[in-house]
């Protein structure tokens with residue numbers, strides 16, 4: 342299970358928490374009791390990468406779909422010619 346660093350935006354109390362990626366992030370600060378916890382980018386970097394990676398994958402799959410559709414609309418032999426010239 343990944344470790345997450347949290348910092349309270351109210352009292353700046355810092356803590357580490359273990360929980361599953363699918364679990365909801367912590368909100369309530371154990372120090373001041375306010376729902377001001379914010380997950381820090383550090384050990385959670387993998388999660389951030391996952392976020393930006395999702396965008397890239399989405400973008401790529403969209404253009405892939407378009408090129409795949411273009412390829413499908415013409416015979417394989419003509420697309421070979423186009424790549425050569």
Ligand SMILES: [Zn+2]
Pocket residue numbers: 349350351352353354370371372373374375377
């Ligand atoms: Zn706090």
